[in-house]
Amino acid sequence: MLTTLKKKLKTGSVLQAVGLTVIILLIGITMQVMNGNFLSAANMEVMAMNLIFEGIMAIGMTFVIIGGGIDLSVSAVFPFAEIIVAKLMIEAGLPIFPAVLITLALCLGIGLINATLINVLRVHPMVITMGMMLTLRGINLAITNGKSIAGFSDDFLFLGQGTFFGINLPIVFFLFAAITLGYLLKNHPYFRQLYFIGGGERAARLSGVKVEQVKTVVYMLSALLAGIAGIMAAAQYGAAHWSHGNLSELKAIAAVAIGGADVNGGSGNVFGTVLGIAFLAVVHNAFVSSGINTFWYDAVNGLMLLIAILFSKYIERKNARAVLSAKQMKLDESGGYPKANMAEQRA
Amino acid sequence: MVLVLINVIIFAIIGIARPTAFLNWLNIKAILSLMSYDLLLAVGITVVLILRGIDLSIGSVLALTSVIMALMMRADMPVLPSLFAGLVLAVVCGLLNGVLIAKLQLLPFLVTLGMMSLARGIATVMTSGQYISFPNTAEWFIAFGRAEIPFWKTETMTYGFPVPLLIALVVVAVFGYFLTNWKPMRQMFFVGQNAEAAKLAGLSVVRITIIGYVICALFVWLASVLMISSNRIGYANYGIASEMRAIAAAVVGGASFFGGSGSIPGTFLGVLMLALIGNGFILLAGDPNWQQATTGLVLILAVAVDAIRTFRERKN
Numbered sequence: 001m002l003t004t005l006k007k008k009l010k011t012g013s014v015l016q017a018v019g020l021t022v023i024i025l026l027i028g029i030t031m032q033v034m035n036g037n038f039l040s041a042a043n044m045e046v047m048a049m050n051l052i053f054e055g056i057m058a059i060g061m062t063f064v065i066i067g068g069g070i071d072l073s074v075s076a077v078f079p080f081a082e083i084i085v086a087k088l089m090i091e092a093g094l095p096i097f098p099a100v101l102i103t104l105a106l107c108l109g110i111g112l113i114n115a116t117l118i119n120v121l122r123v124h125p126m127v128i129t130m131g132m133m134l135t136l137r138g139i140n141l142a143i144t145n146g147k148s149i150a151g152f153s154d155d156f157l158f159l160g161q162g163t164f165f166g167i168n169l170p171i172v173f174f175l176f177a178a179i180t181l182g183y184l185l186k187n188h189p190y191f192r193q194l195y196f197i198g199g200g201e202r203a204a205r206l207s208g209v210k211v212e213q214v215k216t217v218v219y220m221l222s223a224l225l226a227g228i229a230g231i232m233a234a235a236q237y238g239a240a241h242w243s244h245g246n247l248s249e250l251k252a253i254a255a256v257a258i259g260g261a262d263v264n265g266g267s268g269n270v271f272g273t274v275l276g277i278a279f280l281a282v283v284h285n286a287f288v289s290s291g292i293n294t295f296w297y298d299a300v301n302g303l304m305l306l307i308a309i310l311f312s313k314y315i316e317r318k319n320a321r322a323v324l325s326a327k328q329m330k331l332d333e334s335g336g337y338p339k340a341n342m343a344e345q346r347a
Numbered sequence: 348m349v350l351v352l353i354n355v356i357i358f359a360i361i362g363i364a365r366p367t368a369f370l371n372w373l374n375i376k377a378i379l380s381l382m383s384y385d386l387l388l389a390v391g392i393t394v395v396l397i398l399r400g401i402d403l404s405i406g407s408v409l410a411l412t413s414v415i416m417a418l419m420m421r422a423d424m425p426v427l428p429s430l431f432a433g434l435v436l437a438v439v440c441g442l443l444n445g446v447l448i449a450k451l452q453l454l455p456f457l458v459t460l461g462m463m464s465l466a467r468g469i470a471t472v473m474t475s476g477q478y479i480s481f482p483n484t485a486e487w488f489i490a491f492g493r494a495e496i497p498f499w500k501t502e503t504m505t506y507g508f509p510v511p512l513l514i515a516l517v518v519v520a521v522f523g524y525f526l527t528n529w530k531p532m533r534q535m536f537f538v539g540q541n542a543e544a545a546k547l548a549g550l551s552v553v554r555i556t557i558i559g560y561v562i563c564a565l566f567v568w569l570a571s572v573l574m575i576s577s578n579r580i581g582y583a584n585y586g587i588a589s590e591m592r593a594i595a596a597a598v599v600g601g602a603s604f605f606g607g608s609g610s611i612p613g614t615f616l617g618v619l620m621l622a623l624i625g626n627g628f629i630l631l632a633g634d635p636n637w638q639q640a641t642t643g644l645v646l647i648l649a650v651a652v653d654a655i656r657t658f659r660e661r662k663n
Contacts, residue, residue: 070456117651121650121651121654122654123604123650123653123654124456124604126401126456127594127604127646127650128647128650130591130646131643131644131646131647131650132643132647133643134588134591134639134640134643134646135640135643135644135647136643137639137640137643138636138637138638138639138640138641138642138643139640141639141640142636142640145636146636247464250460250464253457253460257457263454263457264454293472293475295468295471295472295475295476296468296472297468298464298465298467298468298471299465299467299469299471299472300468301464301468302460302461302462302463302464302465302466302467302468303461303465305457305460305461305464306458306461306462306465309453309454309457309458309461310447310451310453313451313452313453
C-alpha cells in the first residue's frame with residue numbers, strides 16, 4: 001500500500017523532470033534546425049558558461065528553499081566576494097590562497113548573520129535576506145566608489161578561465177558541487193531533515209530536529225556557494241564590480257522553482273535545479289542567437305518565474321489529490337471509515 | 348509618538364551640524380519633494396502589508412506606467428487619455444498580482460518578484476533603456492509638476508509650496524481618514540490579522556485582498572504621474588530599490604509583516620525619517636554611496652523592532 005502511495009507522489013515530479021528535459025531538447029532541436037550552429041562545441045560552451053554562476057547559487061538556493069526559506073542576499077554576496085578578493089589581492093597584495101580563504105570566511109559570516117537574524121527574530125527569511133542584500137549592495141558600492149577593480153595575477157585568472165580536461169573550471173566546480181551536494185541531500189540524514197523542516201517546522205522541532213542549527217548550516221552553505229561563484233566570476237571577467245550579479249537571485253530562484261521544488265518548502269532536489277538552470281540557459285541562448293531584442297530577456301525571466309510557481313502549485317495540488325485518493329483507496333480496502341477502524345483497533 | 352521624537356532628534360542633529368546647508372528652504376523643499384513619491388509608494392505598501400501581503404513590484408510598475416504615459420504623450424496623444432492608459436495599466440498589474448496571490452494562493456513575494464522583473468523588462472524593451480521626453484505635451488501638465496504655491500515673499504526669494512507634494516499629502520490624508528473610519532477599509536485589518544476568521548465571519552477575503560493590491564497600484568500610478576510631470580521624462584529605470592525604501596518606511600511606521608497593523612501617519616513619519624537620514628548622510632558624510640546601505644540597515648532594524656513588538660503583544 002505504501003509503495004503505491006509513494007509511486008503516486010513521485011509521478012508528479014518525475015513527470016515534471018521528463019517534461020522539462022523534452023522542452024529543453026525541443027528548443028535545442030528547433031534552434032539547431034533554424035540556425036545550424038546550436039549544437040556546435042563553441043555554442044555549447046557559451047551556453048554552459050552563461051548562467052554558470054547563477055547555477056552555482058541555485059544549488060545553495062535549492063537547500064534553502066527545501067528548508068522553507070529563501071535567500072535573496074546571494075546577488076549581493078556574489079559581487080561582495082568579487083570585491084573583497086580583488087581588494088585583498090590587488091590592493092593589499094595578499095597571495096591567492098589566504099585571499100580566497102578570507103573572502104570565503106567573510107561570506108560564511110554573512111550566511112551566519114542571515115541565519116541568526118532569521119532564527120532570533122522569526123520573521124520571514126525574505127525580509128531579512130532582502131535587508132541584507134540592500135545593505136551589502138550599498139557596502140559594495142561605497143567601498144569601491146562605483147569603480148571596477150582589475151589587475152589580477154594570471155594564476156588567479158586560472159580559477160575562472162582555466163580548463164580541466166578541456167572543461168572550464170567553473171563548469172567543473174558546478175558539476176562537482178551538484179553531484180556531491182545532490183548526493184548528500186538525497187542520502188545524508190542531516191540534509192534529509194531539511195525536507196522535514198520545510199514540510200512543517202513545528203512538527204520538525206517537536207520531533208527533536210535541531211531546526212535552528214540546520215537552517216544556519218543551510219544559509220551558510222548558500223552564502224558560501226555565492227562567494228565561490230563570485231571569486232570565480234572575478235577570475236573570469238578579470239575585474240570586480242559592484243553591479244555584477246544584479247537580479248541573479250531571481251534566476252537562481254526561478255531555476256529552483258522550474259526544477260520542480262515547492263517554493264513553500266518541503267520538496268525539490270538538486271537534479272531538478274540543474275535541469276531548471278539548463279532550461280534558463282537554453283532559453284537565453286535561443287534568445288540571443290535568434291536576434292530578438294535582448295532587452296526582452298528580463299521580461300521573459302519574470303514571466304518564467306510566474307509560470308514556474310504556477311506550475312509548482314499545480315503539481316502540489318495534484319500531489320495532494322494523489323495522497324487523498326491513496327487514502328481513500330486504503331479506506332476502501334479496509335472496508336470502512338476511520339472511526340470504524342479505530343473502534344476495531346480499540347477492541 | 349516615539350517616531351516624532353526620533354524625527355525631531357535627527358532633524359536637530361543635522362541642523363546643528365550643518366546649519367547653513369540643511370536649514371535652508373531649498374534643501375528642505377528638495378527633501379519634501381523627493382519624499383512625495385516615496386510617501387505615495389509607502390502608503391500603497393502599507394495597505395498591502397495590512398493584508399499580510401507584500402508588493403515588490405511597485406518600483407517596476409512605477410517605471411512601466413511612466414514609460415507608457417510618456418510614450419503616448421510623445422506620440423502626441425492628449426494628456427488625459429495618456430494618464431488614463433497609465434491608470435489602466437497600473438490597475439491591470441495590481442489585479443494580476445492580487446488574483447495570483449488571493450485566488451491561486453501563491454506566495455505574495457514570489458508573485459510580485461516575478462511581476463517586478465516582468466514590468467521592468469517590458470519598460471526596458473519599450474524604451475531600449477532611453478529617456479522618453481514629450482516636448483509637445485500640453486503646457487499645464489508640464490507646468491503643474493514644478494508649480495509652487497507661494498506663501499511667503501521676502502525681498503530676495505519667494506517661498507513656495509510644491510504642488511505635487513500638496514497633492515500627495517492631501518490624497519494620503521484623505522485615504523488615511525477613510526482607512527481608519529470607513530467600514531469596508533477597516534475590514535482589511537481584520538482580513539490581515541486572521542484571514543480564516545474573517546472568512547468565517549462572512550467577509551470575502553479574496554475580493555478584499557485583490558482590492559488591496561489594486562489600491563497599492565493606484566498609489567503607484569499617482570506617484571508615476573507626479574514623477575513624469577516634474578521630471579518631464581519617462582524612464583525604465585525609475586524607482587529601482589524604491590520598494591525596499593517603501594517597505595522599510597511602512598514597517599518603521601508600525602506596519603507589520605504579520606499583517607493586521609499599520610497606519611498612515613506612522614508611514615508618513617517613517618518616510619520622513621528615511622528622507623532625513625538620506626539627506627543627513629549626504630550633508631554629513633558627503634558620500635551618497637552609503638545611503639543605500641543605510642536603507643538596508645534601517646529595514647533590518649525595523650524588522651527587529653517589529654518582531655520584538657509582536658513578541659510582546661503575544662506575551663500579553
